[in-house]
Structures are given as C-alpha cells and as structure tokens.
Amino acid sequence: MGSLKKIVVWILISSSLFGAKVTLGHWEKGKTFSEYLDSKEISKEILSDISKADIQFLSEIEGDQLFYELKDHNGTLEQALIPIGEEMQIRLAKEHNSDVYSFDIIPIEYKEKEYGATVTIETNLYTDVTNALYHPSLADKIGQLFKGTVNTKKFQKGDKVSFIYSQKTRMGQPHTMPYVKIALLESRKKRQFIYADEDGYGYKSTKKSQAYTVTGKEKVTYTRRVPVKSTSSRFGMPLRHVRITSSFSHRRYHPILKRYRPHHGTDFGARRGTPLLAVNSGKVSFSGRMRGYGKVVKIKHSGGYESLYAHQSRIRVKRGEHVKKGQIIGYVGSTGRSTGPHLHFGLKKNGRWIDPMRVLRKTSIKDTVLKKITEYKDVTKTKYKKVVIKNAKENEEKLLAYLKEKSTPFIWEGYEQMSIGVEDGKTDQAL
Known part of the structure; x- marks a missing residue:
C-alpha cells in the first residue's frame, strides 16, 4: 500500500464536498443499529463478524444522540459516525469503488x-x-x-x-x-x-474544604446489666409481678373442700394466661394433669430441690426437657380444684415440702446488676482539610x-x- 497524501478541507454542514454532502442527524430514541442498516439498505451480514464486546457497544447508542452522515450526490451513504458515550464512536464506511460497508469502533477525535x-x-x-x-x-x-x-x-x-x-x-x-x-x-x-x-x-x-476519612479506635464507656455471680444457686420468682393470695401452711381452711388441711405451697394471684417462669434451671420431671392440681409442671433442680406449678391453662414444656431460670414453662389458669385463675407453687427439699418463700428471692433482690463497661471500638470519622x-x-x-x-x-x-x-x-x- 503506497503512501497516502492527507488533504485537509473546510466545509459547512449540508454543503458539498466533491459532490458529497455532510449532514447532522438525531438518533431516534429506541432505534436499533439493525434498524438503521435497514433504513440505508445495508446488508446485516456486516454484523456477522462483530465481536461480543462490539455488539454490547451497539446497544449503548443514546436516543436523540447527534451523529454525522456523508452521502454522495445520489444520496447514498458513504460514511456515518455514531457516538457511543463520550469517548468512542461507531464508524460505518462504504469501501472504495464497492457496495460493501465496513464496521469499526474508533475513538472520537475532538479539539x-x-x-x-x-x-x-x-x-x-x-x-x-x-x-x-x-x-x-x-x-x-x-x-x-x-x-x-x-x-x-x-x-x-x-x-x-x-x-x-x-x-x-x-x-x-x-x-x-x-x-x-x-x-x-x-x-x-x-x-x-x-x-x-x-x-x-x-x-x-x-482553597476549598476537602473531606477525608480517618480510622482508629474510640473509647466507649457504657453500663450494662449483667448476671450476679452464683445466680444458679438462687431461686427467682415464678411470676414477674408477685401477689400472694395464700401462704404455706400445715393447717389451712380449704375454700372448696370446706375443711382444714395442709397447704403445701404458696398461691399467687394473676390473670389467666400470665406467663409462668422456671424459678431455677433444671429438668422437667412431670408435665401433664395431676388430680386436683389440674395441669401441672414439675422441675427438678440441683441441691435436692423440686418445684411444682399447678392449675395451668396451658403447658409449654415437656417431660425430660431442660429449662433455664426465668424460662416460660406455661401459663396461669384455673384447672383442677380451683376457685379462679391463680398459680399454686410448691417446693420440695429432699422430698419434703418446704415454705417456698424462704427460698424464693423477691424481685427486689435482683439477679442482675448494672456494670460499667469500657470498650475500644473501630471507628471511621470524616474530617476536613483545606486544599489549594x-x-x-x-x-x-x-x-x-x-x-x-x-x-x-x-x-x-x-x-x-x-x-x-x-x-x-x-x-x-x-x-
């Protein structure tokens, strides 16, 4: 291929150039490159050799985008430059003395x-x-x-x-x-x-303010409620809100049987459906109905203790299940021999009934305390500096x-x- 001589000429849009004319057009919104080829009666075989990367470019022609066409005196397209973005453009050109067109992706040249x-x-x-x-x-x-x-x-x-x-x-x-x-x-x-x-x-x-980020450690001090040591040896209350209606007694007048008999437990007044809490961690030894007690849950604890929760409306744990202190095991009810919704709570020590209130800790004696905690956390802060x-x-x-x-x-x-x-x-x- 011999040396080529470059000729620089100056023309006006829509003016003649060696019998040809340059026009500036607007790419229709939604129009595809294939539709453009059809409008110019150019064979789509030109697309058969296009790479996948270039096919992606074809889909990036923006609607209302300005593009240029060079046509001969008969109106036949000689060349088209169609921008795709700000840096690249499609070049469609008719080969010299031929009806065949070439396709290429080239940089946009600008001044x-x-x-x-x-x-x-x-x-x-x-x-x-x-x-x-x-x-x-x-x-x-x-x-x-x-x-x-x-x-x-x-x-x-x-x-x-x-x-x-x-x-x-x-x-x-x-x-x-x-x-x-x-x-x-x-x-x-x-x-x-x-x-x-x-x-x-x-x-x-x-000068202007410029933001930048700084990472480091920040001292954070706060308080948190933490368990008191050796809480496993302490018994909590079976209800969040305590209201005693009948205490432990070896001789109490029974309101239903109408006679005196031992009351091996403490009755707590509460509304039906109030959650019942395990007074300490342990294993469920019984879950079901028990004569006059109605629906009952019994839990064995360490130290020879066993707790009983009677007259429940609904039981939430099963026999053999391990429960934690404060876990919901059922709900207050009035099953069995009962005059109304309440919890009959009993507690045994080595197989003998004892007064639960001598063991249970009231809510005023807390199982947790507030502790001051200091930590160093990773932080990212935005700061500003003056730059020229x-x-x-x-x-x-x-x-x-x-x-x-x-x-x-x-x-x-x-x-x-x-x-x-x-x-x-x-x-x-x-x-």
Missing part, C-alpha cells in the same frame, strides 16, 4: 480550546449568557459555578460577569459540556473572583490578561464550520 467572555447583566445570568454567546450549556455551567457562593438573584442590571472556559469540539460542534475555570463578578464597584474546582463547583477562595484549588492562580492570571486585551468573545451561533480530514483512496478514515 479542545480555551475561551474568554464578558457578559453584562440585563435580565438574569442564564438568559444573558445564552443571548450573548448562544451556548445554553455554558449558561448552565456558569450557574453551577455561582451556586452556593453568590446569590445570582441579587445581580443588578449593569453588573458584569467575566469568565474563562474550555470547550471540546467535534467536527466544529460543541462536544460534551464546557468547563468553566474561573469567573469574576463586578458589581457596585466591587470585584469577586469565583474559582472552579475540577468538578466545576465554585469557591470564593483559592488546582490552577486557581493560573486561571486568575489568564482572566485578568483576557480582560486587559479586551478581546471579542467567541459567539457559538451558526458555528457549523468543521475540519474534515480525507485521505486519498480511503474515505473510511474520516468524514
């Missing part, structure tokens, strides 16, 4: 240039920048720069806003959003520079130099001129 402008406020910042420079996106970025630093609603007629910005262009058209580097507000004989960081946000100083805005002073000098030169700002209206590179015999290289 970047720096501009300066001064706008006098007549109506408002956005309207005046747009009317003066015919660049609405630039007006948006100027507004972003001032947001949070200067209240643009307080601008007065005659105030001046000067700024330096850079703009990427593709084939003579603005490509991506402009980047405003610095602005100067002149109002009521006062001047205020607004410096832009790399994200386009403005600051009145050449990149190129802040340099951009200030550029803006002052621009104002001194009193240059005419670049107007984007009708800016459709573009540089087109064409290589002899290879129109597929560029429009």
Whole structure:
C-alpha cells in the first residue's frame, strides 16, 4: 500500500464536498443499529463478524444522540459516525469503488480550546449568557459555578460577569459540556473572583474544604446489666409481678373442700394466661394433669430441690426437657380444684415440702446488676482539610490578561464550520 497524501478541507454542514454532502442527524430514541442498516439498505451480514464486546457497544447508542452522515450526490451513504458515550464512536464506511460497508469502533477525535467572555447583566445570568454567546450549556455551567457562593438573584442590571472556559469540539460542534475555570463578578464597584474546582463547583477562595476519612479506635464507656455471680444457686420468682393470695401452711381452711388441711405451697394471684417462669434451671420431671392440681409442671433442680406449678391453662414444656431460670414453662389458669385463675407453687427439699418463700428471692433482690463497661471500638470519622484549588492562580492570571486585551468573545451561533480530514483512496478514515 503506497503512501497516502492527507488533504485537509473546510466545509459547512449540508454543503458539498466533491459532490458529497455532510449532514447532522438525531438518533431516534429506541432505534436499533439493525434498524438503521435497514433504513440505508445495508446488508446485516456486516454484523456477522462483530465481536461480543462490539455488539454490547451497539446497544449503548443514546436516543436523540447527534451523529454525522456523508452521502454522495445520489444520496447514498458513504460514511456515518455514531457516538457511543463520550469517548468512542461507531464508524460505518462504504469501501472504495464497492457496495460493501465496513464496521469499526474508533475513538472520537475532538479539539479542545480555551475561551474568554464578558457578559453584562440585563435580565438574569442564564438568559444573558445564552443571548450573548448562544451556548445554553455554558449558561448552565456558569450557574453551577455561582451556586452556593453568590446569590445570582441579587445581580443588578449593569453588573458584569467575566469568565474563562474550555470547550471540546467535534467536527466544529460543541462536544460534551464546557468547563468553566474561573469567573469574576463586578458589581457596585466591587470585584469577586469565583474559582472552579475540577468538578466545576465554585469557591470564593483559592482553597476549598476537602473531606477525608480517618480510622482508629474510640473509647466507649457504657453500663450494662449483667448476671450476679452464683445466680444458679438462687431461686427467682415464678411470676414477674408477685401477689400472694395464700401462704404455706400445715393447717389451712380449704375454700372448696370446706375443711382444714395442709397447704403445701404458696398461691399467687394473676390473670389467666400470665406467663409462668422456671424459678431455677433444671429438668422437667412431670408435665401433664395431676388430680386436683389440674395441669401441672414439675422441675427438678440441683441441691435436692423440686418445684411444682399447678392449675395451668396451658403447658409449654415437656417431660425430660431442660429449662433455664426465668424460662416460660406455661401459663396461669384455673384447672383442677380451683376457685379462679391463680398459680399454686410448691417446693420440695429432699422430698419434703418446704415454705417456698424462704427460698424464693423477691424481685427486689435482683439477679442482675448494672456494670460499667469500657470498650475500644473501630471507628471511621470524616474530617476536613483545606486544599489549594488546582490552577486557581493560573486561571486568575489568564482572566485578568483576557480582560486587559479586551478581546471579542467567541459567539457559538451558526458555528457549523468543521475540519474534515480525507485521505486519498480511503474515505473510511474520516468524514
């Protein structure tokens, strides 16, 4: 392949180029690349050799995206450039002296240039920048720069806003959003520079606060209720709220039998369904009905103790089950010989009934105590430091130099001129 001579020509969109015409179009929302090929009567065989990665690119064409077409004098497509994102584009090109098209994914080539402008406020910042420079996106970025630093609603007629910005262009058209580097507000004989960081946000100083994270250990002190030592040897109460209705006695008048007989236990008054608690850890030795006691649970504890919970409405544990102190084993009821809902609680020591209240600890004698605990926990904190805005002073000098030169700002209206590179015999290289 011999050497190729590159010819640079300047044309206008929709003007002729060696009998060909360049047009700027908008990609229809929802339109696929296959549908585009059909509209140009191009064979889909071109897609057969496309890699999976490139097929993924085809699905990333955005709706309303600007794209370029080069057509001959008969309207036949010679070449198309369809952007996919900001950096890459699809190039569809008709091979020289052939009806065959080639497909490729290539980088978007663009130029970047720096501009300066001064706008006098007549109506408002956005309207005046747009009317003066015919660049609405630039007006948006100027507004972003001032947001949070200067209240643009307080601008007065005659105030001046000067700024330096850079703009990427593709084939003579603005490509991506402009980047405003610095602005100067002149109002009521006062001047205020607004410096832009790399994200386009403005600051009145050449320094800005930057967040950073710090990790380390933090001392944390708090109180927690912890069990008292040797609680296993202590008996708690079978109910959370204690109300004794009948005490342990060797001779008590029975309200149902109407005669005196021993009362080997303590009766606690409570509503039906009130949870019953194991007074200590142990193993369930009985779970079921027991004559006049109705539904009963018996638990064997260490030290030769055995507790009994009678007249239950519903039992929650089974024989042979191990229970912990304070665990719910059933619910208050009135089964068996009973005048109403209550718990008859009995306690044996080595097989003999004893007065439960000599062993049970009332709720005032707590099984837990508050303990002060100190721990060191991993923490991540956000802190702030002042950092110098990149190129802040340099951009200030550029803006002052621009104002001194009193240059005419670049107007984007009708800016459709573009540089087109064409290589002899290879129109597929560029429009």
